Amino acid sequence: MKQDHFASLYDFLMEDAPYESWLSFAERYLVKQGRVLDLACGTGTFSLMLARQGFDLTGVDISADMLTVAEGKAREAGVDVDFILQDMRELQGFQQLDGITIFCDGLNYLRQQKDVKQTFFHLATALKTGGVLLFDVHSCFKLEYIFDHQLYGENGETLSYLWFSDPADEPLSVQHTLTFFNKKENGDYERMDEEQYQRTFEPHVYKQWLEDAGFHNIEITADFGEKDVEEEDDRIFFKAVKK
Incomplete structure (x- = not known):
């Protein structure tokens, strides 16, 4: 399927996505009115939600067609969000960010260990000291x-x-x-x-890669940060702070 077709159908597939739960999880840790990067933002639904809460928001995705849909949504809603075409493995041009989010298993599209490690290093470079990285991934289960x-x-x-x-x-x-x-x-x-x-990878493997990239105070949870991880949880949540 051409990417423009998939971008036009993406919101149909995401109709029942737990956006409000992602938002609650993010607001628990992000600095109010801080500079936030929504990575793997897709068609921008979550980016716009963050922007409406007062965050200085930039959305980044690897798909130009997804970003075209996102920009159209922002114009229609009258919400100020910058959308930028980049590959998270080569993220550049961002400094002193207060927070970065990667939700809806965006990180799971990286196939190789080196790609995840490289991404974490780029994210650490983009964040200020004390800045927060929030993401979720599919569980091994x-x-x-x-x-x-x-x-x-x-x-x-x-x-x-x-x-x-x-x-x-x-x-x-x-x-x-x-x-x-x-x-x-x-x-x-x-x-x-x-x-x-x-x-995906084991949670302790992600934790080690985060530490290697310069993160600490790493919390690994399930159910949008509401409980400890159990064997049959389907989605794992991470919070990590830039040293």
Whole structure:
């Protein structure tokens, strides 16, 4: 599927995403009215929510088409957010930030250990001393059991989709294959296909990489920071402070 098609369908897939819970988690740690970078911002829904809470917000994503949708949302809402096209592995041009967020498993799209390590170093460089990094990732349990040969789907009036999740070649990785059927005005259906690859690592491995990059006061939790991690939790949350 062309990226512009996927960008146009992304919000449909994210209709039930827990944005309010992410916002509550972020506001617990971010400096009020601070300079915040929303990394892997997608179509900007969460970026706009942060901006409405008074943060000086910049959104960054690797997809130009996602950012086009995000910019359109910001104009329509009258919210001042800068959106910038960059790869998180090569993040540059940011200094003295108060906070960085990477939610909705954005970090899981990095396939190699070196990519995650490199990203953490760039994020540490962009933050001021005492600045906060907040992110979530898929748990190992989710990759091994929940995404194990699973099929998801929805049959809507104008848009339907099938979503297959199968184990990929690397440890704790998954290949998502999505097929969309979009109903056109003449009643015909247009088929669009998209593939996504994700990988995760053990929480203690992320913690070590964060420490190596210059972070401390690292907290690892589940349920949007509300409880300690248990074996069957599907999403793991991190808070780390720049030394």
